[in-house]
Amino acid sequence: MSHAVHYVEDGYFMPELARSAGSAALPSQAPGPGGLSVELKAVSKAFGHRVVLDRLDIAIPAGAFVAVVGRSGGGKSTLLRLVAGLEKPSGGEVLVGGKAASLAQGGARLMFQEARLLPWQRVIGNVGIARGPGWKKAAQATLDEVGLGDRAGEWPSVLSGGQKQRVALARALVSRPEILLLDEPFGALDAMTRVEMHQLLARIWREHGFTAMLITHDVSEAVALADRVIVLRDGAVALDVAVDLPRPPREKDDPAAARLAARILAYV
Numbered sequence: 001m002s003h004a005v006h007y008v009e010d011g012y013f014m015p016e017l018a019r020s021a022g023s024a025a026l027p028s029q030a031p032g033p034g035g036l037s038v039e040l041k042a043v044s045k046a047f048g049h050r051v052v053l054d055r056l057d058i059a060i061p062a063g064a065f066v067a068v069v070g071r072s073g074g075g076k077s078t079l080l081r082l083v084a085g086l087e088k089p090s091g092g093e094v095l096v097g098g099k100a101a102s103l104a105q106g107g108a109r110l111m112f113q114e115a116r117l118l119p120w121q122r123v124i125g126n127v128g129i130a131r132g133p134g135w136k137k138a139a140q141a142t143l144d145e146v147g148l149g150d151r152a153g154e155w156p157s158v159l160s161g162g163q164k165q166r167v168a169l170a171r172a173l174v175s176r177p178e179i180l181l182l183d184e185p186f187g188a189l190d191a192m193t194r195v196e197m198h199q200l201l202a203r204i205w206r207e208h209g210f211t212a213m214l215i216t217h218d219v220s221e222a223v224a225l226a227d228r229v230i231v232l233r234d235g236a237v238a239l240d241v242a243v244d245l246p247r248p249p250r251e252k253d254d255p256a257a258a259r260l261a262a263r264i265l266a267y268v
């Protein structure tokens with residue numbers, strides 16, 4: 001498997017590093033890479049005296065879709081930053097594809113609650129921010145995939161919140177990441193738009209084949225999208241449950257999904 005090298009810091013590509021590493025935007029019609037496994041072995045993280053994560057053991061197989069839920073301040077974003085290589089553990093090991101997670105190794109892309117688009121770049125420029133050879137074609141194809149092919153030449157400021165998140169998703173996907181790390185990506189959207197984004201993300205995950213880690217406060221959203229839900233509580237895993245229901249998305253009006261969400265909520 002070829003490991004594309006990507007560099008991310010707070011959602012932005014650092015194109016000069018990507019170029020020097022020989023990375024280019026890949027045509028988005030290429031088959032998905034299948035994802036990388038993620039393994040946390042006795043991982044602890046402390047900020048000063050505050051222990052945020054306490055000897056976590058989590059193994060995520062390549063290509064899985066895992067949601068992490070938990071109360072505010074419970075260490076969910078910290079966990080994601082460790083997997084992205086943006087933070088180092090205070091103890092234990094974070095392995096991505098069997099190697100220590102690091103920014104330099106790359107392969108993971110992040111998506112946040114805010115789209116974080118560059119206002120001076122048009123939509124297509126925001127997606128193809130790495131500017132490798134053929135970037136425009138790849139960016140346009142990825143915009144087509146997220147249903148915004150006809151908005152490529154517009155400025156981000158004229159887009160709705162949901163459309164901006166579609167652009168952010170396209171920006172994350174254009175380089176065919178092996179891991180997609182989603183930190184409350186739909187938290188600011190209205191209920192209808194959230195459901196549309198669930199459908200889009202579920203389809204794209206199936207078609208691309210990356211490993212997905214979704215952080216969310218919303219247990220129903222976790223059940224709608226993930227094939228496994230982990231509850232983080234007091235820095236430890238309080239529950240780790242498989243979502244053994246028909247393929248996502250599974251929305252709240254599905255009684256089995258609602259029952260499972262209620263069960264999970266008891267552990268949050």
Ligand SMILES: Nc1ncnc2c1ncn2[C@@H]1O[C@H](COP(=O)(O)OP(=O)(O)OP(=O)(O)O)[C@@H](O)[C@H]1O
Pocket residue numbers: 047052070071072073074075076077078079
């Ligand atoms: N760089 C940092 N320096 C000091 N403390 C930090 C740092 N990053 C996170 N923390 C602390 O770690 C704890 C967990 O934060 P984190 O953002 O991981 O939680 P979270 O579960 O994602 O919360 P939320 O759901 O509110 O986003 C918090 O108490 C936070 O203040």
